[in-house]
Amino acid sequence: xKTLKTVxxxxxxxxxxxxxxxxxxxxxxxxxxxxxPDLEQYDVxxxxxxxxxxxxxxxxxxxxxxYAGKIPASTEDCRNMNGGTRGVMxxxxxxxxxxxxxxxxxxxxxSEG
Numbered sequence: 001x002k003t004l005k006t007v008x009x010x011x012x013x014x015x016x017x018x019x020x021x022x023x024x025x026x027x028x029x030x031x032x033x034x035x036x037p038d039l040e041q042y043d044v045x046x047x048x049x050x051x052x053x054x055x056x057x058x059x060x061x062x063x064x065x066x067y068a069g070k071i072p073a074s075t076e077d078c079r080n081m082n083g084g085t086r087g088v089m090x091x092x093x094x095x096x097x098x099x100x101x102x103x104x105x106x107x108x109x110x111s112e113g
Contacts, residue, residue: 007042008107014038017103020094023048023060031062039067044089052093059093064110 011017016032025031027050033039046062053059065088094106 005108007044008104010038010042011107012100012104017098017100020046020060020062020103021096021098036069040069043067046092049091051096054093058096060096062092062094063088064090064092 011020011032014033019025020031023031025048027048029048030045031048032046033042039045044064044066047065049061049063051058052061090110092106092110094103098106
């Protein structure tokens with residue numbers, strides 16, 4: 001499976017970090033990636049799961065879910081052990097109106113924890 005560090009670079013380099021910091025989509029919709037080539041490249045998608053308030057700070061919550069299409073065997077194994085294509089691999093909290101660095105750090109922190 002691609003590491004979330006690789007994913008965070010993809011988010012940062014593509015400019016998608018702006019959409020994660022200020023989402024314009026409804027809860028349950030895929031925030032990133034939006035196109036099939038990117039889904040195939042990163043093996044995961046981030047589905048928006050609404051806002052969460054922690055210590056007075058608003059965060060946008062995303063659920064990292066495995067891509068439903070053709071993926072490497074290691075990602076497929078992880079997908080199958082975690083509820084299939086609707087299974088949540090991890091949740092990511094991104095501060096509302098976060099900077100590019102803060103979005104990248106939030107995704108990187110999940111991969112370290």
